[in-house]
Amino acid sequence: MHKIKNPYRPIKAEITEVISETPTIKTIKIEPKEPITFETGQFVELTIPGIGEAPFTPSSRPAMKGIMELTVMRVGKVTEKIHELKKGDIVGVRGPFGRGYPIDKFKGKEILVVGGGCGFAPLRSLMYELFDRSGEFKKLFFRGGCKTPQELLYRSEIDDWAKRKDLDIKLTVDKGDSGWEGNVGVVTTILGDLDMDYESGIAIVCGPPVMMKFSTKKLLDMGFREENVYLSMEKNMSCGIGKCGHCRLGIYYACKDGPVFSYDKVKDFSNIWE
Amino acid sequence: MQYIFSSNFTKLLENLKNDYEIYIPVKKGEQRFYKKYIDFTDDIVIGEVRAFEPLKSFFFRAREIVAENFKSDIPHTIQKPFCIVGVKACDLKGFKIQNYVFMNQDYQDPFYIKMCENNLIISIDCTLAIGTCFCLALNVKPYPQENFDINLSMVGEGFIVEVGSQKGQNLVEKYSFLFEEEKKEFISQRDQQREKVIKAVEKNIRENKIPYQDSFKGIIERGYESNIWADEANNCVECGACNTICPTCHCFLLYDQKDENRMARLRIWDSCMIKDYAQVAGGANPRPELWMRLRNRFEKKFDFFPKVANLYACTGCGRCISACPAKIDIRKILNRLVNNA
Numbered sequence: 001m002h003k004i005k006n007p008y009r010p011i012k013a014e015i016t017e018v019i020s021e022t023p024t025i026k027t028i029k030i031e032p033k034e035p036i037t038f039e040t041g042q043f044v045e046l047t048i049p050g051i052g053e054a055p056f057t058p059s060s061r062p063a064m065k066g067i068m069e070l071t072v073m074r075v076g077k078v079t080e081k082i083h084e085l086k087k088g089d090i091v092g093v094r095g096p097f098g099r100g101y102p103i104d105k106f107k108g109k110e111i112l113v114v115g116g117g118c119g120f121a122p123l124r125s126l127m128y129e130l131f132d133r134s135g136e137f138k139k140l141f142f143r144g145g146c147k148t149p150q151e152l153l154y155r156s157e158i159d160d161w162a163k164r165k166d167l168d169i170k171l172t173v174d175k176g177d178s179g180w181e182g183n184v185g186v187v188t189t190i191l192g193d194l195d196m197d198y199e200s201g202i203a204i205v206c207g208p209p210v211m212m213k214f215s216t217k218k219l220l221d222m223g224f225r226e227e228n229v230y231l232s233m234e235k236n237m238s239c240g241i242g243k244c245g246h247c248r249l250g251i252y253y254a255c256k257d258g259p260v261f262s263y264d265k266v267k268d269f270s271n272i273w274e
Numbered sequence: 275m276q277y278i279f280s281s282n283f284t285k286l287l288e289n290l291k292n293d294y295e296i297y298i299p300v301k302k303g304e305q306r307f308y309k310k311y312i313d314f315t316d317d318i319v320i321g322e323v324r325a326f327e328p329l330k331s332f333f334f335r336a337r338e339i340v341a342e343n344f345k346s347d348i349p350h351t352i353q354k355p356f357c358i359v360g361v362k363a364c365d366l367k368g369f370k371i372q373n374y375v376f377m378n379q380d381y382q383d384p385f386y387i388k389m390c391e392n393n394l395i396i397s398i399d400c401t402l403a404i405g406t407c408f409c410l411a412l413n414v415k416p417y418p419q420e421n422f423d424i425n426l427s428m429v430g431e432g433f434i435v436e437v438g439s440q441k442g443q444n445l446v447e448k449y450s451f452l453f454e455e456e457k458k459e460f461i462s463q464r465d466q467q468r469e470k471v472i473k474a475v476e477k478n479i480r481e482n483k484i485p486y487q488d489s490f491k492g493i494i495e496r497g498y499e500s501n502i503w504a505d506e507a508n509n510c511v512e513c514g515a516c517n518t519i520c521p522t523c524h525c526f527l528l529y530d531q532k533d534e535n536r537m538a539r540l541r542i543w544d545s546c547m548i549k550d551y552a553q554v555a556g557g558a559n560p561r562p563e564l565w566m567r568l569r570n571r572f573e574k575k576f577d578f579f580p581k582v583a584n585l586y587a588c589t590g591c592g593r594c595i596s597a598c599p600a601k602i603d604i605r606k607i608l609n610r611l612v613n614n615a
Contacts, residue, residue, distance in 0.1 A: 004382050004383075004384040004387065005384070006340070006341060006346065006347075006348050006384055007381060007383070007384070008340040008341045008528065008539055008541070009340075009341040009344065009345070009346060009539075010341065010344060010539075011344070012344045047530065047539075048530075049530070049532060049537045050530055050531065050532025050537040051530055051532075052529060052530045053528070053530070054555060073556075075555045075556050075557075076555035076556075078555070079555060092344060208556075209558055234554055234556070234558070235552070235554065235560075236551070236552050236553060236554050238527070238528050239526070239528060241380075241381035241383075242380065242381065243375055243376060243381070243383055243524070243526070244525055244526045244527070244528065244541075244544070245524065245525030245526070245544070245546065245574075246525065246544075246551060246552060247552075248552075248574070248578065250578075251578060251581050251582055256380060256381070270498070270560075271560040271561070271566075272560075274558050274559065274560045
């Protein structure tokens with residue numbers, strides 16, 4: 001009979017660096033002991049041995065070999081433990097699972113990436129992939145928002161992004177401070193007046209549910225087509241292979257059919273924003 | 275078709291003991307339970323009606339270790355494959371759903387596949403119906419028609435034997451000295467017996483006003499905003515019995531354990547009726563209310579599965595009706611959904 005790999009077994013991985021991003025968010029760098037490659041937007045399950053596992057979309061450049069970065073907000077039992085990790089600690093990793101962003105479909109198009117709060121994490125990986133393949137697209141736009149300037153992730157990297165000729169970038173915060181010179185307001189306030197053709201453009205949205213909900217509505221009002229608006233659905237993904245049932249979304253499982261879905265695929269299901 | 279006398283069937287089981295771990299239904303009080311076969315004891319009742327526990331419990335274990343210490347092997351091993359005797363038609367339909375989930379999708383589950391590997395299913399016609407039986411409403415006849423290796427129909431002093439797979443054929447050939455040609459009159463006796471059970475199930479369906487599955491199309495979409503869900507979930511105590519006892523429910527929870535030098539990942543049966551089932555770490559919960567979770571359970575069975583697998587994930591076995599301490603009744607809910615009442 002056929003030999004099937006055990007899909008529930010984590011691969012051993014070593015923590016090589018821990019970076020504090022904000023008081024509640026850290027980025028950990030892990031070195032899996034068996035090679036793992038992923039497509040941007042796919043997710044992995046990170047295991048804290050003996051404690052449990054939780055799903056994360058890597059925030060690192062997919063083309064980077066050997067090391068994977070995960071940006072983790074402290075919100076529950078597993079992430080609490082992840083925040084206690086130090087260099088040299090051993091964790092487990094399973095995956096990658098699901099379907100990421102269909103980058104090949106974006107060729108020749110204008111792409112708008114909209115991020116909110118910790119939604120910057122998967123989008124960082126996406127942006128690096130888009131930068132690596134920059135010549136394939138017409139133009140890149142990034143619109144990002146978070147609550148306060150202190151909570152803005154990857155700030156020094158984003159300063160570098162701002163220097164790129166192929167990217168039009170604008171940021172906003174809900175509440176500014178004395179050092180903040182950018183826009184103040186929710187992310188939808190900086191979505192208008194883009195120098196792009198909405199009808200043919202691609203929009204990618206990732207962030208907290210309420211931000212995704214209002215951004216999607218705004219994008220559709222602006223003229224984006226439902227099938228061109230890509231969302232990262234946060235569901236309770238566990239097994240990663242569409243068996244355990246937890247992340248069902250209508251006729252799909254977010255873990256194997258997503259977590260990235262175009263809006264037209266999921267719009268008729270109830271409670272997609274929760 | 276072949277025939278086997280009861281005395282020879284016992285001999286067959288004795289022979290099969292060498293190659294299989296045999297489980298067979300026994301009767302305790304008013305219930306039937308699978309028990310490991312050692313001798314043909316008096317409490318064994320192969321016919322009658324479905325056992326208390328669903329067939330899935332043999333192959334999709336209620337609790338099993340799925341990973342240990344980063345090791346690459348598949349930890350679970352069984353000594354011999356299972357031979358399950360006296361399986362009823364409703365459970366064979368449940369098997370179909372489990373197979374769809376664990377074997378025929380984009381990813382295969384090595385644990386389920388291992389447990390099913392080389393097993394032997396000896397099914398049997400129901401010889402009676404209990405009050406909660408409504409298989410015919412789900413287009414399941416009270417006698418097996420598919421997914422068995424051999425099927426038995428109790429007639430005279432033994433059983434008519436129908437072969438349902440190559441494995442079953444091999445078995446009949448290997449032990450041909452225990453079988454004989456069936457007699458013509460046995461078939462009409464079998465058909466009479468089957469007709470008797472069909473009548474009993476039909477009576478259940480009539481008396482409980484259970485709709486047939488031809489009328490199920492679109493019932494979830496139509497009834498989505500109905501107050502049926504809140505009404506029916508009113509007494510639910512969130513115990514999850516309806517899920518664990520259901521032959522088609524397949525959800526599981528992965529969790530990790532450790533002691534001083536060992537860590538293990540386990541999976542246990544889970545229930546979509548439990549509040550935190552779909553909740554994410556950040557706290558968002560798509561189904562915070564019990565009635566939403568009840569609706570979700572029906573959506574999975576009567577909307578998701580027909581759409582993805584062309585099967586209603588209900589077998590009409592009635593186990594969830596008996597198991598529910600709040601007397602939530604799938605027959606009544608289906609009736610209300612179909613009649614929009």
